[in-house]
Amino acid sequence: MKQNNQHIDEQFLFSILEGTSSDQDKQQFQEWMQADSANEENFLKMQKIWKSSKEIEVFQKIDEEADWKIIKAKSGKTVRLKKVNLFMRYAATVLVLLSLSLVYLYQTTPGFGKYAQTKSMQTKDKIVLADGTEVFLNKKSKIIYPKHFNSDVRNVEMEGEAYFQVKPDPTKPFIIKSGNAIIEVLGTSFNVKNEMDGATVVSVNSGKVSLKNQETQEVIYLTKGEKGILYDSFITESVNNEPNFDSWKTxxxxxxxxxxxxxxxxxxxxxxxxxxxxxxxxxxxxxxxxxxxxxxxxxxxxxxxxxxxxxxxxxxxxxxxxxxx
The missing domain is CATH 3.55.50.30 (Phage tail protein beta-alpha-beta fold)
Structure with missing residues (x-):
């Protein structure tokens, strides 16, 4: 299976914004933009912040001609020092805005900073996360995950359908956010599917899984051969009589x-x-x-x-x- 990873280096995006990229880079950038609508949406956000930082109000208030007349009427050293200090303050303001913007994008934007994103289209994909967990994506499904698990939990988000074989780690629970469902495991294998009607179905193949409703905080626990369904504000659990729940994978x-x-x-x-x-x-x-x-x-x-x-x-x-x- 070919992995469809949507990550692109942030320095690469900087060169696009600054207009210093090569023709080859521009071609790669266009392919990245067309690969997923989320890529285009995130880049436009970044571009908006970039432009805003260059057009902040303090710059719009500068009257260059009037300032130059004042400069010529004053002594060279003092005026030059004041001019440098003035623009250093402006530059510092821009730097702070850019830094905050880039930190925000790094922390929240898949494919830009610490998060990666894989989206399957007409074929199934398999990815291996940083902890060794294997994720099999069905067609037209998506997962967002950290490039490294540095916290005391392993958080991912998914849409569509995926089969997880979670690497056991008693010190770091593996948590999946899917729609209104929160699925937590330590090490097991199970299938998660978002149905067309909005329901989330969790079918357990091995181990133990908890399924929680984000709104009501209601939790059920599922073991091998069981399935849980979260629909609207209701959770149900039952024996899994669905013989082909993982046929798309197997x-x-x-x-x-x-x-x-x-x-x-x-x-x-x-x-x-x-x-x-x-x-x-x-x-x-x-x-x-x-x-x-x-x-x-x-x-x-x-x-x-x-x-x-x-x-x-x-x-x-x-x-x-x-x-x-």
Whole structure:
């Protein structure tokens, strides 16, 4: 898997702002801006602060012509000293503003300072954090994380879906912020998914995980084989009867006495296809099978064999109908 890390060095951005960058740097900068809308948004914030620091009110009040007349009417050494002191004060003001602005950007802006950001698009990504934790990102997902874990906790933020294999460290809890959910672990493996309706689903594969609602502070604890769902202001916990919660990562699809309509939904999501079922008798049948990183053509072959159907494939559209005798 190719890692899609959106980090770019801050000195590089300074050269862009100052207009001292090379053509090659400018090309790299454009690619960085186009890689993620968040990059463009953060740079525009930085650019605004940069421009504001050069146009602060104290500079706007300077009347250069009037000041020069005063300077000529006074003695050279004294006036030169006052002129230097005046501009040193202006320069110090600019330096303070720039320093505060850059410290703020360094502390808060992913891809600029101490935080890095990885965003997957049409492919899945795997990243390894500074502590050795492995994170697998599903398509169209994002994670923001420190380049180094220097505090007594390991904090990250994520959107979309990700599978975590957290490196055990009893002295530093691993905390994930996702939507309105806070997930805390010491060392375990689990899946976190933001559903389209706003729910956050945590499915535990090993170890123990806590799931907390930021608003109500309600907490539940989940162990292997359990899942928790945070939706609106409610948290529920249950046995995880979802056999394919991590199939996007493992490539394995499991079907045991599963109704055919539900099987088709899994196949649509996994293979990014659309299935039209024209064989009504399938709605009452159940399906048993196990696919390990199988191609869609291999799945179609098995469906046709076991269900006695015919499949017409038109691009990403599968049309299933009864097989003529």
């Amino acid at each position: 490539g394995v699809l499991r079907f045991k006495d599963m109704p055919i309509p539900l099987v088709f939904k899994y196949l649509e999501n996994f293979y990014n296809v659309r299935i039209t079922n024209k064989c009504e008798r399938l709605d009452t049948l159940k399906f048993n099978s196990y696919f390990d990183n199988a191609s869609i053509d291999e799945v179609i072959t098995e469906l046709e064999l076991h269900l006695r159907v015919k499949t017409v494939k038109k691009g990403n559209h599968l049309i299933i109908s009864d097989k003529k005798k």
